[in-house]
Amino acid sequence: MLNKGYRKNSMFSRSKVKPPALGMRPVKRHAGVVGSLETSTEGFSSFSCNALVKVEQNKILHDYDVRIKAGFDEIEPVVQQLVVQQKRPDFLKIAHTLIRDNLKLSLSNEQLTILSKDSFDSNAFYAECVFEQFMSMSDDFFRNDPLCGQNKAEAEALFKRLGFHAVGIAACSDGRLAHFSTYVLRLPYSFPRRKFHAGTLFDVSESVRNWVFIEHGRFREGVPNSADDPTKYLKIAVYHYSKSDPQHQGCAAHGSDEHKAAESALLKLNDFKQAIENRFGCGSTIQTLLIGINTDDDSLKIHVPNLYGKVCLQRFVETETLFLQTTGMSAEQARLKIRQSVDECGGRSHESMASMNSLVCWFIENNFSQIEYVRNYENGFYQDIGHAERFIGVGNGFEEVQLRNLSYYSFLNTVEEGLNDVNIGIKIFTGLNLSKGLPIPIIIRCDYDGKVPGSRDRAQEKALRIERALHERYQDLSRQGQLKTMCTLRDNTSHKPSERVLGLVE
């Protein structure tokens, strides 16, 4: 195995710091770095001192994370080996063996011609391997549902019971938030709609359009429920910070200023809510929720709305504190403690927000598993507390990307609108890849509606337009072979994997 977990030692990573001491914590620790293709639980704890933690689920999530990331992280050492050995007469044989054994990939003849050229184009080869790993991951994700996220019925029913017919999550493009819904909140990937923008600065108009589509479905088809049901759309905005290195490892778009990040996200939430209320009237409204995540350990600040549903920056509960406070308690005791804290936080008279508070409690309970996940598998503190993304994703969809630091993802329809997001992504990858002589791989995704003839063609046109715009915008990188792109499409009415389409740029 070559250069295990190299990403963890990227220029952005920091030395490990011990997590805060935990009183009566019997969990065994694993000191090593993950990075084996063969997953193993050896050295990891199979039980938790917190009764609400789902230990088995953690194991499944961790195995998946290790397996997928290893596939990407083996690419660089393979490329390095090939660069060194490109003049050897048995170069092609060596290459084939490395690709098959270390990357578990079978490249097409066309892709292999990169190897046979007079001078080995390491940039093109690196990018092809990243793209193929992505396609292989997408295939596995949709065909095998490794994270059991295709069944959303249970979550949907729970949300509906608590008064919410749909959920949209807006988070930062930062790769350290990419696993937010599946890992940090433990939601099935297919349930919430996710949007990622640098600094969580989501597009209010786009959110309004999406809201109207959902409401229309309720009126016309009773999907997800009838418009007569007194449920609301829940919009969650997620900002982030680093407790251990607040000045450097916070949100780049807000200069690592936690307060500014939180304030900006809240402003967007309020703008969205006000746009709905003022534009559509007749009692139209949404519920908002603001969540902060400490990217060092995935613990949360949940800004519990007050009895009028209003979110404030100063009013929040911290899941790490609650995790510590409930350690050693029975599940029942722990849930009671959580509930008390949330109710106290939300205000004395909390009848009007009882359902909202129940939802917050459920989120906290789910997050406990993630806190334990980081304690158990990451020694309570991610080694890659900084950026360590493997590729940039732009477009919409990308359901198969549910892993922390796998991808820097910007939700966009045009590079023109998403330019700020992409610029930050390019800056991050200048540090991660260009500095090591590797190109920046960008995967473009455009989802389409398989029920509508013509929709796929339009998605393809859009993907090619975005690809063209990227190469025009970053001409210098493109000319030097340092910007590599792949266009993908996906029918989002099915569980089919994404499909690669021939791009405009080689």
Added chain:
Amino acid sequence: MLNKGYRKNSMFSRSKVKPPALGMRPVKRHAGVVGSLETSTEGFSSFSCNALVKVEQNKILHDYDVRIKAGFDEIEPVVQQLVVQQKRPDFLKIAHTLIRDNLKLSLSNEQLTILSKDSFDSNAFYAECVFEQFMSMSDDFFRNDPLCGQNKAEAEALFKRLGFHAVGIAACSDGRLAHFSTYVLRLPYSFPRRKFHAGTLFDVSESVRNWVFIEHGRFREGVPNSADDPTKYLKIAVYHYSKSDPQHQGCAAHGSDEHKAAESALLKLNDFKQAIENRFGCGSTIQTLLIGINTDDDSLKIHVPNLYGKVCLQRFVETETLFLQTTGMSAEQARLKIRQSVDECGGRSHESMASMNSLVCWFIENNFSQIEYVRNYENGFYQDIGHAERFIGVGNGFEEVQLRNLSYYSFLNTVEEGLNDVNIGIKIFTGLNLSKGLPIPIIIRCDYDGKVPGSRDRAQEKALRIERALHERYQDLSRQGQLKTMCTLRDNTSHKPSERVLGLVE
């Protein structure tokens, strides 16, 4: 008066050709070129041989057209005079007099500094005058409603009675179609939603989004009518051709190929209809209508849908033929003749489409007035049969632009998506303006919802983003001062004029 109607002699204009002979036509002709600021009906006929023509309305429309265009067309000669006289000691005095008397403009001190500089910047001055004429026109349009288009109640009621709760018109960006709804179809400007794209290649996804917004209003607020009413959304696509010079003066985006232009517009209509039907199900559908316009004389080919509502390229009525056939008849006889022709065209059993056919008949009757307008004021054949636009408009809205050949207008949210449209516009203005040493003036418009706080700010951000994208895309023109832009915003929930906002680029 200087260089009256210079636009009419642009490189694209052609020599006049007599209109087809009209049997018993007593209408007097006016041989002169329009271009006087003082409007006059002298020499024009105050009656028509076709009983369905609204002669008085024609006079109002014509007076408005002459008045507004003169304001723009006086700019070039003023600039020419100033260029010649810039070294004279009394230059500033001459300039003030010309601006006040010939352009009827009062420029701000800031704008006048352009004149006081050491070397007179004729590009900047020309553009400022175009922009100020636009602002003055916008002000007049919304405050005084010169075309009586703010009252849409009557038209709305008529459409509803005929089974349509809303109408969207997609036409070509070509300036020769800019007057389509108000002049050619005689609809109040505030009623239909207009979208302009080169070659009528409108964005199906955007149309779907707009449709959902309208349907949502019906469900939630019963506006424009209840969702239970069995009415449909009507989408009209308009393609164009030139009968007198089909090879050169047709649609540039389709290589002046009339068949291709019609086919492409029909394809878009069908795609839109299918997207609605397949995506939303439950009987969701729209009605489509295809109309071709002969830009020489504003007569139409209306493709009457068959008894199943289907539009075909081969099935149409020509309004010019019907105009000739009904000349000399009483209004009642003429209407009967129109009805018979439309019913015959739509198919024998036309009960199912009786309302649609009534609407088509009404369009034909309205178009008769426009045919007479061109006969009376333009000798039956526009002198500027080619391009003679005064500026390029990009963005959305632009309700105040209702005049033929006033503006080349591309409906867009991003330059990235609308690039093809803008490229064609730049090409047209390379011939119209750059060839004469004049810069290309582009007016950017972003509408907002005045009821929604924050909406104006978002529109402003968008306008500035579009402005930046234009100057980046056409860097060479921009650097040479040949691309001039102005950002405008408008609250589309009111009748307030557009507002100029400070752009990023001087």
